[in-house]
Amino acid sequence: MKSPYISELEPNQIVNGTFLVQHKDIRHKKSGDPYLSLALADRTGELDARMFDNAAEAMNTFERDDFVRVKGLLQVFQNRPQLSVHKIVPVAESEVDFADYFPASTRNRDEMFQELCSWIASIENPHLKALIEAIFADPSIAAAFRTAPAAKSVHHAWLGGLIEHVLSLCRLAKFTAAHYPGVDFDLLLAGVILHDIGKIKELTYARGFGYSTEGQLLGHITIGVQMVEEKLRQVPGFPGSLRDLLVHMILSHHGEMEFGSPKVPLFAEAMLLHHLDNLDSKMEIVRGAVERDRLVAGVWTGYSAPLDRSILKKRKYLEAQPEKAPQPAADPPEIHQPASGAHPIPATAKPTASNPVTANSAAKPARETSSPFGAKLKQALTLNEPGSDHPGNAQHGNAQHLNAQPGNDHPGGDHPGHDPGGSNR
Numbered sequence: 001m002k003s004p005y006i007s008e009l010e011p012n013q014i015v016n017g018t019f020l021v022q023h024k025d026i027r028h029k030k031s032g033d034p035y036l037s038l039a040l041a042d043r044t045g046e047l048d049a050r051m052f053d054n055a056a057e058a059m060n061t062f063e064r065d066d067f068v069r070v071k072g073l074l075q076v077f078q079n080r081p082q083l084s085v086h087k088i089v090p091v092a093e094s095e096v097d098f099a100d101y102f103p104a105s106t107r108n109r110d111e112m113f114q115e116l117c118s119w120i121a122s123i124e125n126p127h128l129k130a131l132i133e134a135i136f137a138d139p140s141i142a143a144a145f146r147t148a149p150a151a152k153s154v155h156h157a158w159l160g161g162l163i164e165h166v167l168s169l170c171r172l173a174k175f176t177a178a179h180y181p182g183v184d185f186d187l188l189l190a191g192v193i194l195h196d197i198g199k200i201k202e203l204t205y206a207r208g209f210g211y212s213t214e215g216q217l218l219g220h221i222t223i224g225v226q227m228v229e230e231k232l233r234q235v236p237g238f239p240g241s242l243r244d245l246l247v248h249m250i251l252s253h254h255g256e257m258e259f260g261s262p263k264v265p266l267f268a269e270a271m272l273l274h275h276l277d278n279l280d281s282k283m284e285i286v287r288g289a290v291e292r293d294r295l296v297a298g299v300w301t302g303y304s305a306p307l308d309r310s311i312l313k314k315r316k317y318l319e320a321q322p323e324k325a326p327q328p329a330a331d332p333p334e335i336h337q338p339a340s341g342a343h344p345i346p347a348t349a350k351p352t353a354s355n356p357v358t359a360n361s362a363a364k365p366a367r368e369t370s371s372p373f374g375a376k377l378k379q380a381l382t383l384n385e386p387g388s389d390h391p392g393n394a395q396h397g398n399a400q401h402l403n404a405q406p407g408n409d410h411p412g413g414d415h416p417g418h419d420p421g422g423s424n425r
Contacts, residue, residue, distance in 0.1 A: 002100035007044035011296065013074045015083060018091055020101040022046060022208055024064050026055075034059060040070065040083065041208075043103045045292050051085035058088050065207040067091040067101070079295050080302075102205075105160030109146045112163045116145075119170045120193070125186040127242055130235045132193055135227070144200035151199075152209045154306050155281040155288070162199055165280060166192060172276045180268070187242075188269045191249035195273060198224030221260065224250050249273050286311055 004017050023039035029052070036051040036059055049072070051058065062068050072085040105112070120136065123129040136142050150156030150165040169192040177185040201223050202215030214223065225247055232238055248270055254261035255274040265271040285304065289311045293301040299317040300310045 002042065002097065005044040005100075006040070006042050006047050009047070009074050009081065011074055011076045011081060014072075015074055016069075016071045018067060018069050018096060019047070020208065021062060021064055021066050021068055024062075026059055036085070036088075038085070040068075042101050043099070045294075047081065047083055047294075049083040049085050051088060053086070062088070062090040067093065067096050076296050079297055081294050081296065102207075103158035105158055105164050107160065107164060109160045109163065112160065112167060113142070113146050115167055116163060116170075116193070119167075119189060123186050123189060125190075125242075127235065127238050128186050128190045128246070131228070131231060131238065131246075132190060134231045134234050135194070135197070138231075141197075141200065141227075145197070147205065148200045148203060149205055149209055150196065150281075152203060152211065155284040157209060159205065162196060165284075166196065168280050169276050172280065173272070176272055176276065180272070183268055183272065187245060187249075188272055190246060191253070191269060191273045192276070194224065194228060194246070195250055195253045195277065196220060196224065197227055197250075198222070201227075219260065221251060221254070221262070245269070253277055282307070290314075 002018060004015065006019070009015060019040035019042055021038060022041045023037075025037040026034050027037050028034055033056070035055045036049075038049040038051070040047045040049050049070070051072075067090070068088050069091050070083070070085055071087040072083045074081055074083050076082070117136075120129065120132050123132065136145070145163055147159055148163075149158055149161040151161070156162065156165040170189060173185070173188050173192050177183040177188050198220030202212060202218075202220035204210045204212050204215075218226075228247065228250065232243060245267070248263060248266065252261050252263045252265045252270050253273050255278065256264060265274050285306050289301045289304045289307070290313050293311075293313065295302055299313045299320060301313060303310055
């Protein structure tokens with residue numbers, strides 16, 4: 001059994017193991033000497049590697065998709081693990097187990113194919129059922145559909161990824177077809193099963209994942225339509241209108257022309273197929289971005305090109321945050337009950353000409369002060385209290401009363417254009 005796997009490596013660890021070369025690039029230092037930039041892989045992930053010393057001796061001994069035995073030191077460079085390679089030698093295929101080097105579904109592929117057959121058996125439309133049974137009765141198609149990835153690198157990029165993606169869509173289709181009235185579940189299910197059928201020929205996956213020449217020239221949408229058209233000739237009496245709907249769903253499942261579809265979805269089942277396909281792929285991209293992220297520090301992944309953003313590592317973020325105790329609600333402001341017919345006045349209310357707060361209605365008694373200015377201010381306020389029997393009231397009269405009446409010429413009066421609260425409206 002292979003050891004160590006990439007997911008087990010730690011910074012500052014001396015690494016001595018066997019890996020698959022996914023990428024090889026010969027670059028040059030400022031001195032002109034060559035060095036190697038590599039991407040090494042096994043079934044658990046990928047690892048950046050650099051060989052700066054003795055690269056000239058090793059660079060022609062292996063190629064992309066070869067197996068190599070590597071010795072080096074795992075370091076952290078720009079917050080990412082990077083293997084500094086000291087020695088690298090090729091390894092014969094007979095010495096490795098391919099299953100250790102290619103990512104694969106955690107589900108049994110034969111069991112997934114049996115589940116797919118159950119979905120096909122549930123289709124009630126005889127024409128659609130006959131077509132799909134004819135397609136998967138072809139042993140080469142059935143075997144490839146079990147094995148193919150759903151993509152080269154974007155989503156479900158592992159052996160068995162295509163059928164796993166399709167089965168996820170079957171379950172989503174059953175729920176959404178029941179939710180939206182008028183949706184033809186048989187047609188939606190047929191589109192789900194066949195929308196990516198062309199990927200079994202578009203992609204290569206015997207070693208690393210890549211594109212076939214046919215895939216590069218035509219793409220999986222065109223290949224898929226060709227495969228369906230070929231099998232349709234084996235199903236007599238297949239309605240032409242139903243054929244057009246099914247082919248349209250394959251053509252339009254990317255949703256927009258700029259994303260590779262020659263047509264946009266034009267009816268309910270085609271629209272649902274597009275959005276379910278997009279949903280399932282995006283959710284897998286989010287999961288994979290967090291799981292495979294190699295940034296050492298921080299709670300954000302590196303930039304994800306398919307999503308055009310970084311993703312929050314939610315679990316790491318929550319574990320890093322101390323749990324905050326709930327804060328008690330603030331006490332409501334104290335309300336003083338004035339005489340009958342008047343509005344309640346909060347204890348924190350400021351006095352205005354129309355709503356004075358007197359000494360009797362204050363929430364708390366005024367603080368005693370030894371300041372001469374404070375004493376004079378207190379005396380002035382007492383003089384101006386309504387109903388005060390202070391002898392100074394007779395001298396000052398109503399002109400200095402805080403509650404001057406409307407029409408009064410005093411600057412504090414409530415005449416038009418003046419705001420008793422102290423600001424112009």
